[in-house]
Amino acid sequence: MPEPIPVPEMTKRCGGFQMSVLAVRGLTKRFGDVLAVDDLGFAVQPGEIFGFLGGNGAGKTTTLRMVLDIIRPTSGAIEVFGRAPDRRNTGAIGFLPEERGLYSNMSAIEVIAYFGQLKRMTAADARAHGMELLTRFDLADRAKAKISELSKGMAQKVQLATALVNRPQLLILDEPFSGLDPVNQGLLEEEILRAARGGAAVVFSTHVMQHAERLCQRLLLLRKGRKRFEGTPDEARAQLPSTIDAMAPPAIAELDGVARATERRKLENGLSEWTLDLAPGVSAGDVLQRASARGLPLRRFEERRATLHDVFVHLVGPDALEGESRA
Amino acid sequence: MTLRNIFLVARREFAQVVALKSFWLTLLLIPVALAIGPLLGDSLDDEEPTRVVVIDRAGGSAAAALAARFAFEQDRHALQALSRYVRRHKLERADPQAPWAKHDRWYTPADVMAFRAAGGLEAALARIERAKPADIPEFDRPAADYEIVAASGTLATAEGDALASQARRLVQASKEAPKAERADLVLLIGAGYPADPTVRVWAGDQPRASFVAGVQEVLTADLRHRMLVDSGLSPRQALAVQSAAPAIAVTTPPPGGGAREALLVRSIVPLALAYILMMGLMLSGSWMLQGAIEERSKKLLESVLACITPEELMYGKLLGALGIGLSMLTAWLGAAAVVAFATQGAIADVIRPALAPVTSPGAIVTLIYFFAMGYIAISIVFVAIGALADSMSEAQGYLMPVILAILLPVTFLIRAILAGNSGPLVQVLTWVPIWTPFTVLARLGTGISALEVIGAAVVLAAFVALEMILLARLFRQSLLAQGQKPGLKVLIERLRPVAN
Numbered sequence: 001m002p003e004p005i006p007v008p009e010m011t012k013r014c015g016g017f018q019m020s021v022l023a024v025r026g027l028t029k030r031f032g033d034v035l036a037v038d039d040l041g042f043a044v045q046p047g048e049i050f051g052f053l054g055g056n057g058a059g060k061t062t063t064l065r066m067v068l069d070i071i072r073p074t075s076g077a078i079e080v081f082g083r084a085p086d087r088r089n090t091g092a093i094g095f096l097p098e099e100r101g102l103y104s105n106m107s108a109i110e111v112i113a114y115f116g117q118l119k120r121m122t123a124a125d126a127r128a129h130g131m132e133l134l135t136r137f138d139l140a141d142r143a144k145a146k147i148s149e150l151s152k153g154m155a156q157k158v159q160l161a162t163a164l165v166n167r168p169q170l171l172i173l174d175e176p177f178s179g180l181d182p183v184n185q186g187l188l189e190e191e192i193l194r195a196a197r198g199g200a201a202v203v204f205s206t207h208v209m210q211h212a213e214r215l216c217q218r219l220l221l222l223r224k225g226r227k228r229f230e231g232t233p234d235e236a237r238a239q240l241p242s243t244i245d246a247m248a249p250p251a252i253a254e255l256d257g258v259a260r261a262t263e264r265r266k267l268e269n270g271l272s273e274w275t276l277d278l279a280p281g282v283s284a285g286d287v288l289q290r291a292s293a294r295g296l297p298l299r300r301f302e303e304r305r306a307t308l309h310d311v312f313v314h315l316v317g318p319d320a321l322e323g324e325s326r327a
Numbered sequence: 328m329t330l331r332n333i334f335l336v337a338r339r340e341f342a343q344v345v346a347l348k349s350f351w352l353t354l355l356l357i358p359v360a361l362a363i364g365p366l367l368g369d370s371l372d373d374e375e376p377t378r379v380v381v382i383d384r385a386g387g388s389a390a391a392a393l394a395a396r397f398a399f400e401q402d403r404h405a406l407q408a409l410s411r412y413v414r415r416h417k418l419e420r421a422d423p424q425a426p427w428a429k430h431d432r433w434y435t436p437a438d439v440m441a442f443r444a445a446g447g448l449e450a451a452l453a454r455i456e457r458a459k460p461a462d463i464p465e466f467d468r469p470a471a472d473y474e475i476v477a478a479s480g481t482l483a484t485a486e487g488d489a490l491a492s493q494a495r496r497l498v499q500a501s502k503e504a505p506k507a508e509r510a511d512l513v514l515l516i517g518a519g520y521p522a523d524p525t526v527r528v529w530a531g532d533q534p535r536a537s538f539v540a541g542v543q544e545v546l547t548a549d550l551r552h553r554m555l556v557d558s559g560l561s562p563r564q565a566l567a568v569q570s571a572a573p574a575i576a577v578t579t580p581p582p583g584g585g586a587r588e589a590l591l592v593r594s595i596v597p598l599a600l601a602y603i604l605m606m607g608l609m610l611s612g613s614w615m616l617q618g619a620i621e622e623r624s625k626k627l628l629e630s631v632l633a634c635i636t637p638e639e640l641m642y643g644k645l646l647g648a649l650g651i652g653l654s655m656l657t658a659w660l661g662a663a664a665v666v667a668f669a670t671q672g673a674i675a676d677v678i679r680p681a682l683a684p685v686t687s688p689g690a691i692v693t694l695i696y697f698f699a700m701g702y703i704a705i706s707i708v709f710v711a712i713g714a715l716a717d718s719m720s721e722a723q724g725y726l727m728p729v730i731l732a733i734l735l736p737v738t739f740l741i742r743a744i745l746a747g748n749s750g751p752l753v754q755v756l757t758w759v760p761i762w763t764p765f766t767v768l769a770r771l772g773t774g775i776s777a778l779e780v781i782g783a784a785v786v787l788a789a790f791v792a793l794e795m796i797l798l799a800r801l802f803r804q805s806l807l808a809q810g811q812k813p814g815l816k817v818l819i820e821r822l823r824p825v826a827n
Binding site for chain 2: 065068070087090093095096097099100101102103104105106114115117118119159162
């Protein structure tokens with residue numbers, strides 16, 4: 001299990017525009033009559049892993065393409081390293097698109113070096129760092145093999161190397177886990193953490209909550225182009241009240257702060273198994289304290305916090321999770 | 328937009344095409360053709376003279392007259408060829424009084440007799456050899472047109488159906504049969520000649536008009552001679568009447584300098600360039616298209632566009648395609664130059680004067696400008712198609728009408744230029760930018776005014792600039808629109824300037 005990364009203090013402290021690697025304000029993109037992104041704003045700091053969550057068609061890829069200057073916004077502002085996005089930033093950005101492919105008749109090292117050079121590296125530096133990456137990915141012996149001769153998993157590693165070859169300060173990954181085998185998913189997680197430890201800001205879009213839960217220090221939920229939530233995973237989970245699983249007498253259902261009590265099974269000694277939904281603003285501790293004050297015998301009292309999945313379904317809707325089961 | 332990115336893309340595109348076997352096959356096609364052309368030509372040439380069996384049942388004088396006539400024509404042919412050789416290489420000093428050193432005439436029997444009297448072709452070549460510098464190629468002896476052979480024993484005596492049957496068997500024998508058992512023509516002068524002047528010919532194929540005319544002329548002269556003698560003239564007087572003929576003086580330009588010949592020779596390189604432009608465009612266009620479609624079908628574009636602008640990608644592709652075109656041009660012209668100046672022979676003799684009209688600085692600049700601009704003007708269309716299509720089969724749908732629209736008029740144009748025609752079609756095509764490069768290149772050999780060249784160059788430059796603007800928009804806006812088949816309305820929308 002990769003070691004989690006602490007949230008940079010700067011993220012909470014600065015909140016300002018000028019310290020961010022990436023900052024977006026009032027970003028709107030229309031394609032004809034379709035509003036793809038609607039008044040979006042967020043900022044990503046150095047060393048931060050920022051999850052960009054949303055269902056299909058939520059506007060994630062469109063936003064990332066605007067950040068990369070592949071398409072231009074209808075309105076709003078984007079700052080990458082403190083200036084409007086353009087190809088002068090290329091040397092500091094690594095990008096792994098959702099739809100991936102490589103030049104099949106080039107060798108692995110040639111492809112990596114080519115992308116390195118497009119990102120303003122010298123040919124020698126691009127090749128040298130490309131070889132380092134291939135060695136790290138256990139592909140050094142296939143460096144001169146043509147892409148068409150590599151397995152799909154190997155090609156995925158080469159593709160990742162093309163995104164990392166320039167040692168990016170801002171790593172943008174669009175649905176990076178999509179289509180990866182479990183081994184390469186693990187490799188990618190390690191590389192994301194490594195990049196963040198090295199001070200790079202990592203933005204990745206996904207609709208697979210497990211990855212976001214494991215990696216993200218902050219996340220943003222999009223629905224139909226609009227921001228529904230931005231904050232830490234804990235803050236996200238706090239969007240939904242906790243539930244309590246308890247073995248207690250029926251009087252527990254009448255305590256203040258319990259919005260709804262569901263009796264799941266009757267037990268001996270007048271006890272039952274309960275699921276308690278708490279009212280907004282009420283914590284499990286409050287309920288426990290009130291139960292103790294009333295002298296209610298408790299055989300079991302377990303708080304169950306909302307998962308990101310629950311929050312996502314709550315904020316974005318269950319349809320948006322199509323495909324999560326694949327991951 | 329940075330030149331570095333454009334060059335990086337161009338280099339990758341170039342390397343991708345150079346890695347293709349089809350590129351090398353195409354590149355080596357012309358040099359190999361130039362190398363093996365003369366050998367192949369020699370092996371394909373049928374230099375065996377036409378074998379004519381003459382059966383003269385009327386005493387043999389007619390057969391002798393025919394043999395003499397064919398021998399005379401052969402010597403005149405050799406004399407003419409020698410005269411052109413001497414004139415081309417300025418070898419008159421070998422014997423200024425010899426008939427082959429005098430070029431302004433249609434050689435008469437007297438000239439041929441003088442040629443024979445001086446030792447014929449062998450003696451003439453020996454004299455020329457003494458005056459000929461070492462770097463001048465050897466004289467290529469013309470092959471004899473006819474070989475008169477005597478009839479075999481049975482054929483010589485056969486009559487009626489047996490004669491006809493044997494003659495037919497002889498002319499229908501295959502080429503592989505021994506020489507003695509085959510002939511191309513069998514000619515019978517009957518025993519009743521000249522009272523019955525019927526001459527019978529059996530032929531395996533339609534006899535040449537020159538042969539029939541020659542036989543007719545010889546036997547007509549013989550018949551007239553006999554009639555003149557019968558009417559009381561002495562044989563000498565009759566011969567004098569028969570041989571009275573005007574002396575015809577003929578003035579011709581030096582070899583390669585005649586109007587029609589000059590037109591063809593001068594047009595070789597410009598027309599070849601137009602062809603090379605056409606072939607190069609079709610080939611490199613197709614390679615470029617495959618590359619563009621690979622980028623789309625393998626979903627590479629987004630990764631590339633995160634690093635460079637669509638314009639850099641487009642210009643890089645164009646530059647790569649131009650590099651391929653210029654490489655082919657350089658290889659092919661280089662091979663032609665090697666053949667022209669480092670070798671000797673028929674092809675070198677043609678290429679050397681052919682290169683002459685395109686060696687001036689102005690002509691070179693014009694060639695390079697129109698070749699390069701032509702390449703860019705049409706390659707842009709291929710690039711745009713590559714941005715529109717998701718597969719080669721889809722690309723073919725766009726490609727076919729474009730190729731037909733470009734190539735059909737060019738085919739007519741080249742035919743018109745070869746026919747020496749500079750009529751309305753040629754004039755119109757000169758000013759329609761998509762055909763301007765082909766037309767100007769093709770017309771360089773036949774003559775095009777400097778004003779027309781400059782005007783066409785300006786129009787072409789303006790067209791390419793407009794094309795770059797419009798098709799760059801189409802390219803930019805079509806790149807990421809995968810899976811959408813645009814209709815005409817969408818295509819027109821994409822030509823408009825919008826942010827994205």
